[in-house]
Amino acid sequence: MTEHNDAPIKALWRAQSTGVPAMSVSYVRHRTGELHRAFRIRNWLEQGAGLLALAGCSVVILLAPHPWVKSAAALLLIGAAYGMWQWRRRTAPFRTDPSESSAASLSFYKRELERKRDIHRTLWRWYVLPMAPGVIAMLGWNFFGDPQTRGTSAPWGVLGMLVAWLVVSMIYERYKAAQCQREIDALSALGEPER
Amino acid sequence: MDGLSPDRPWDALPRSAETADAADRLFARAVAEFGPAIARIAYANEANRELRADLQQEIYFELWRSFAIFDGRCSLGTWVYRVAHNMAARHVTRRQRLSHRELCNLEEIIEPIDPHDAARQLDDEQRLGLLNTLIGQLKPLDRQIVLLYLDDLDTAQISEVTGLSMSHVGVKIHRAKRLLVQLYEGHQS
Numbered sequence: 001m002t003e004h005n006d007a008p009i010k011a012l013w014r015a016q017s018t019g020v021p022a023m024s025v026s027y028v029r030h031r032t033g034e035l036h037r038a039f040r041i042r043n044w045l046e047q048g049a050g051l052l053a054l055a056g057c058s059v060v061i062l063l064a065p066h067p068w069v070k071s072a073a074a075l076l077l078i079g080a081a082y083g084m085w086q087w088r089r090r091t092a093p094f095r096t097d098p099s100e101s102s103a104a105s106l107s108f109y110k111r112e113l114e115r116k117r118d119i120h121r122t123l124w125r126w127y128v129l130p131m132a133p134g135v136i137a138m139l140g141w142n143f144f145g146d147p148q149t150r151g152t153s154a155p156w157g158v159l160g161m162l163v164a165w166l167v168v169s170m171i172y173e174r175y176k177a178a179q180c181q182r183e184i185d186a187l188s189a190l191g192e193p194e195r
Numbered sequence: 196m197d198g199l200s201p202d203r204p205w206d207a208l209p210r211s212a213e214t215a216d217a218a219d220r221l222f223a224r225a226v227a228e229f230g231p232a233i234a235r236i237a238y239a240n241e242a243n244r245e246l247r248a249d250l251q252q253e254i255y256f257e258l259w260r261s262f263a264i265f266d267g268r269c270s271l272g273t274w275v276y277r278v279a280h281n282m283a284a285r286h287v288t289r290r291q292r293l294s295h296r297e298l299c300n301l302e303e304i305i306e307p308i309d310p311h312d313a314a315r316q317l318d319d320e321q322r323l324g325l326l327n328t329l330i331g332q333l334k335p336l337d338r339q340i341v342l343l344y345l346d347d348l349d350t351a352q353i354s355e356v357t358g359l360s361m362s363h364v365g366v367k368i369h370r371a372k373r374l375l376v377q378l379y380e381g382h383q384s
Contacts, residue, residue, distance in 0.1 A: 006372050009379040012319055013326065013345040018234035023226065023252070025219045028259045031252070101358020102339055105281040109288075186291045189298075 050084040057134075068141050076134030083127040090119050090126070110187045117180035120173045128166070135162065218262035221271065225258060229275045232346055233258075239330045239342055240283040241290070254282045269355070276343065276356045284335035298334045301341070301370045325378055340367045345375075 057077035064070050139162075142155035149155050226233075237251040258278050265274060291298060317325070330338055336357060343353045350368060354361045 006375040006379065009322065009326065009375045010345050010347055012323060012379075013235070014231070014347070016235070016238075016323055018231070018238040023255045025223050025226075025259070028222065028255050029219075031256065102277060102280050102284060102336060102356065103358040105277070106284055106288075106335065109285055183289060187288050189291075 046087075047084075050080060050087075053080050054084075066141070066145065068137070068145050072134055072137035072141055074134075075137050076131060079131035079134045082130045086126040086130075106187065110184060113180050113184050113187070117177050117184065120177035120180065123173050124170060128169070218259070218265070221262045221265060222259045225262075225271060225275045226255075229272065229279075233275070233279050235346070236279045236283050236342060239327060239338070240287055242327075242331065246290075250283065250286050253286070254279045257282050273352070273355050276348075280335075280339045280342075280356065284339070287335050287338070299332060300334050301337045301367050301374075304329065304332055304374070322378060326375075329374060329378070337367060340364060341371045344368055344371055 054077055057073045057080065060073035061070050061077065064073065139155060139159060142149045142158065144150060233254055234251060237247050237254065241247040241250050258275065261274070261278050269277075287298075330341055333341060336359070339357055340353055340359075343356060348356070350361050350364050353359075353368070354364045357364065359367075
């Protein structure tokens with residue numbers, strides 16, 4: 001076989017026009033700032049909603065006249081606080097290490113997808129379930145304790161909304177978990193690199 | 196200058212990029228030296244023009260962020276290539292999930308032209324088209340090896356960027372070379 005000469009194709013490759021201009025430091029700084037702002041706002045909203053729920057429960061505990069309601073609010077508060085803590089712990093953004101080699105980076109990315117999938121799959125257990133005792137106690141008060149709502153359709157309406165929210169959330173989480181799984185499968189199909 | 200060898204005196208870098216100014220300077224230097232290479236990586240990994248611009252933008256953002264932790268333990272070139280190829284590999288994986296397209300490694304790839312065909316009659320544009328088609332069929336790591344090789348990196352440098360052993364990279368390059376020569380000159384035996 002003659003000597004391989006791939007210099008012309010390399011030169012051709014490097015000389016091709018890609019049609020996408022490079023970016024300046026100021027533009028990249030501006031755009032990443034925008035993305036960070038959007039991310040921070042979303043976090044503030046999530047944390048803010050949780051803090052509002054905690055504050056609301058605290059007010060009920062302090063002001064409600066009936067011990068049943070106080071206990072239900074306390075259970076809700078504990079459940080919500082636990083859920084928020086778990087949310088922060090489990091969804092802490094992972095940092096990629098750009099200094100890792102490509103092979104290590106792909107393996108790392110796959111592990112991170114698995115972690116994300118597991119968050120979606122188990123959300124009900126550590127986020128929804130801890131709030132169940134408080135919700136059940138509060139609904140129990142509305143169904144059987146509160147003279148204003150006992151025997152009316154109001155508690156059924158609340159229960160219906162809760163069940164609907166639960167079903168929609170579960171479907172959404174299953175969909176997101178399946179989405180992660182498909183990406184994991186695609187990555188697995190690419191094969192683990194030999195070292 | 197490819198900027199990959201850290202022992203070169205002209206490639207000396209600050210040990211730490213703790214300040215925003217240092218990160219900005221590194222970023223500006225990376226764009227000046229490796230901007231065309233980044234554009235080619237985006238070009239080879241995404242055929243759609245708009246998605247390609249998005250991918251290139253993502254690479255630039257990740258690169259700029261990454262300089263906050265750059266400590267000079269590897270050369271600027273190695274760092275830039277790793278960040279760019281890692282982002283591109285993730286992009287390919289996400290796209291593959293949606294398209295259900297089968298990707299293969301270098302050993303499995305179907306040769307881009309008939310060996311008995313007169314490859315010399317192809318013009319440069321057609322050759323580039325075939326080359327892009329060939330690259331687009333490869334799994335991310337093999338794709339990186341070919342792209343790095345086309346950017347004229349040697350085996351040791353490719354091994355450093357990809358994390359694969361030099362012997363493994365050597366085998367892949369041997370196969371890639373054969374395909375590339377065939378693409379340009381036609382089959383000669």
